[in-house]
Amino acid sequence: MSSASEPLQEQPSICEVLQIMGAKWGFLVITELFKGPKRFKQLQRDVAVVKTQSLTDTLRLLEHNGIVRREVFPTVPVTVEYSLTDKGADFHNVVAAMDSWATKWGKRGGDVG
Template sequence: MDEQTGTNNNCKESAGSSICEVLQILGAKWAFLVLEELLKGPQRFNQLQRNVSIVKTQSLTDTLRHLVNNGLVLRKVFPTVPVTVEYSLTEKGKDFQTALLEMDKWVQKWGNPALAGQTSVQSS
């Protein structure tokens, strides 16, 4: 496991595996959480950081950078003083909502009953 990105280096050896391809595209272990949060709409970095407070600042920065580089998240810079940066999902990122909804269904059925209902994917 690569500590910086949270990706599994063994996936590089498993050429052709669709799960490994998904993990390479999503990258960091916090990507699912960030994508779920951005499904609610565009957010500035500090707002996103508050909403996913479990994620440390550097990890959030790395995750966003990876998602931007892989075309799932759009980083828009506004020429204000200080500079304002807003993150939103691209069409590719929005399309991942289907997978998140299926994961949510799976957790509802098989997840820890003590945690049930604490998180759910927003449908739009």
């Protein structure tokens, strides 16, 4: 068990996962990109609850963390496509584990009584 005074660099690597999951819309964007690469407007339509600036900020955070790849195509106008990196695609295991946990222990499952 780690102490509260333990330096950040010595914290478990789970902190990186929690930082990504803690991003307000990160989980939703990652889940959408599991379906395949998308242009910004297409992604924006698919996650309609997310405002434009929030989506931009989320994509930047995920790109910074190596989860999302941003590819620019030299077209007129410029086309930008977002996709998951290998690291992002492997995140599917995390999502599947969370889904399994939610099924077992969510509001309707695993009630103790």
